[in-house]
Amino acid sequence: MGEWPKNAASVQPGWLDGVLRGNGVLRGSRIVGVTATDVGTGVGIMGEVARLSLEYDKPGNGAPATVVGKFPTADPTNLGVARALYFYPREVAFYTKLAQHSPIRTPRLLHADLDMGDHSFVLLLEDLRDVTHGDQIAGLSPVQAEAAVTALARLHGAWWGKVDGPGLETLFDFANPDYGAAVQAGYQGFLGPALERCGDCYSPYTRKVAQGLAPVAARAVKQISSSWRTLLHGDYRADNLMFGAGLGQDGVAAVDWQISGKGGALYDVAYLVCNSMPLAYHQKAEKDLLHRYHDTLLQSGVQGFTFEDCWNAYRFAVLCGLFVAIYTTGGMDVGNERGLNAMRAIARRVDAAVSQLEVGDLLPR
Numbered sequence: 001m002g003e004w005p006k007n008a009a010s011v012q013p014g015w016l017d018g019v020l021r022g023n024g025v026l027r028g029s030r031i032v033g034v035t036a037t038d039v040g041t042g043v044g045i046m047g048e049v050a051r052l053s054l055e056y057d058k059p060g061n062g063a064p065a066t067v068v069g070k071f072p073t074a075d076p077t078n079l080g081v082a083r084a085l086y087f088y089p090r091e092v093a094f095y096t097k098l099a100q101h102s103p104i105r106t107p108r109l110l111h112a113d114l115d116m117g118d119h120s121f122v123l124l125l126e127d128l129r130d131v132t133h134g135d136q137i138a139g140l141s142p143v144q145a146e147a148a149v150t151a152l153a154r155l156h157g158a159w160w161g162k163v164d165g166p167g168l169e170t171l172f173d174f175a176n177p178d179y180g181a182a183v184q185a186g187y188q189g190f191l192g193p194a195l196e197r198c199g200d201c202y203s204p205y206t207r208k209v210a211q212g213l214a215p216v217a218a219r220a221v222k223q224i225s226s227s228w229r230t231l232l233h234g235d236y237r238a239d240n241l242m243f244g245a246g247l248g249q250d251g252v253a254a255v256d257w258q259i260s261g262k263g264g265a266l267y268d269v270a271y272l273v274c275n276s277m278p279l280a281y282h283q284k285a286e287k288d289l290l291h292r293y294h295d296t297l298l299q300s301g302v303q304g305f306t307f308e309d310c311w312n313a314y315r316f317a318v319l320c321g322l323f324v325a326i327y328t329t330g331g332m333d334v335g336n337e338r339g340l341n342a343m344r345a346i347a348r349r350v351d352a353a354v355s356q357l358e359v360g361d362l363l364p365r
Contacts, residue, residue, distance in 0.1 A: 004113045004122045007071045008036035008050035016052070019111040019124065020067075029060030039068070046082050046258055047073050051127060067110055070123040077331060084182045087258035088121045089114060090172045090234075094257040095123060098171075098231065103154040105248035107255060128253055130246075134238030136342040139278035142285065144243055146292060148272060151252040152236060153293045156265045157300025159231035163262035174225035174232065174263030180218035187217045187323060190330025194347075198329040201347035209360040210322050217323070219364040224320050225263035228305065228313055234259025236268045238276035239342065266310065269293055270317030271324070274353040275346045282349065283356070290314055318350075319359040325350040 005011045017031040033055030038048075048071040056063060072088060073079050082088060095109040107125035114121040134140055140148060163171060173179070191214055195207055202210065213220060233240075235256055242253040273282060273289055294310045328343040354360075 004120075005069075005071070006120060006122075007048055007074065008038070008052065008069050011036060011052060011069060013055075016054070016124075023111055025110050026060065026063055029056040029058045029063050031055065032057050036069070046078055046087055047071060052124075064127065066127040066129075068107065068125045068127045070121075070125065072120055081186060081327070082258070083119050084186065085179065085259075086119075086172060088119045089116060090260050091256075091258040092121055092123065093171065094260045095125070098260075099257075101158070103158050103249070104151045104233075105253040106257070107253070125255075128242055128247075128255075131242040131244040131253065134241040134243070134276065136237060136239040136276065137338075137345050138238075139281070139345075140238050140241075140276050142281060144238075144241070145273075145277055145281070145285065145289060147243065147250045147252050148236075148241055148276075149269070149289050149293050150296050151248075151250040151254075152233070152268055152272065153296030154250070154300060155233070156230040156268070157297050157302050159262075160265070160297070160300070160302045161229065163229055163231055168262065171231075172261030174261050174267075175222055175229075177218070177222065180221035180225075183221050183323060184214075184217035187326055188214050190326050192330075194326045194330030197331070198344060198347055201325075201329065201344055202351050203355050205358075205360065206322075206351045206354045209319070209354055209363070210326060212360065212363050213319070213322055216364040220316075220320055221323075223364060224267055224313075224316055228265045228309070229262055230265045232259075232261055232263045232265070232268050233257060234261060234263075234268070234271075236272045237346075241276075264313065264317070266313035266317040267320060270314055270321055270353075274318055274321050274350050275324070277349070279349060279352055282353070287311075315357050315359055316362050318353045318357050319362050321350045321353065 011034050013031045013034050016034055020026045031054050035053040036050045039051045050069050052067050052069050054065060073082060092112050092114045096112050099106045099109060107128055109125060111124040191210060195202060233254055240254060240256040243251055245251055247253045273286060290310060294307050325347045329347050
């Protein structure tokens with residue numbers, strides 16, 4: 001276990017001053033006080049997210065008033081999932097190796113520590129303020145949805161077909177058989193409780209498909225991760241998005257890169273469109289958003305990927321959307337009532353997409 005704070009409450013002024021000064025964030029004034037405020041209530045399911053307000057001994061030019069700290073979750077069930085699926089090493093790898101090259105705006109990395117022995121970690125990040133946060137329960141507005149899809153296509157286009165090349169060998173791979181086996185084991189364990197706990201979220205058709213996915217989940221993960229490969233965010237949904245005029249070309253910033261890695265592009269797209277749109281808007285705009293995504297990919301230089309390819313991959317990705325719905329409604333700690341409502345909203349939206357597109361015929365045989 002590394003020598004750093006394990007949660008926001010244990011952050012001391014001396015440690016924080018030392019790491020920020022060592023990384024060139026501070027030069028003159030010194031930190032003499034730290035106040036932590038939770039900003040992940042009902043949102044930060046897989047880790048603790050806190051805003052750290054800093055007190056200085058004197059005014060400092062450019063010294064941040066606040067930074068964001070990320071730490072492992074204290075919930076044992078969620079921690080077990082995070083360790084099994086390598087969530088924390090994946091996020092640290094993104095911020096330390098890839099974030100500076102991302103077409104999507106991300107918070108600037110200020111400090112990172114990780115212990116691969118027990119996956120304890122700490123991230124200190126820029127606190128993005130004066131932005132509009134996406135709302136998982138309300139869903140994205142049409143303008144937000146279009147901006148988010150466009151930004152996602154730029155991210156995917158930048159790494160399209162490149163993630164298996166030199167320099168990215170250690171990037172987490174969704175196609176790794178061990179990962180597929182871990183996803184399947186967790187899915188099978190959470191399936192029964194999910195259908196019992198949130199049975200009203202799932203139609204008879206979706207329940208049947210969800211049950212059919214259980215014995216072939218690892219094959220589904222392998223299948224979706226093996227074609228149209230690029231860098232994935234992995235959890236690209238409303239609660240992890242921010243919007244504002246100062247946030248890059250598309251006015252979008254993405255946070256929470258714990259599930260990032262290399263895999264099949266349309267997983268991210270279906271995850272966003274199925275999880276984060278109000279049902280009425282999703283039904284109306286689904287294909288328009290897919291066309292926007294595909295057009296932006298082509299503008300980014302992607303070749304040999306037709307809209308038919310895009311649509312077929314999207315349908316299979318909708319099937320794989322059951323993974324997050326079952327995991328989160330099947331027993332993981334979602335924080336509070338707000339978190340539960342957000343996960344129920346996701347489950348209902350995934351249910352609608354699975355039923356409307358009749359993706360049960362895509363179950364691996």
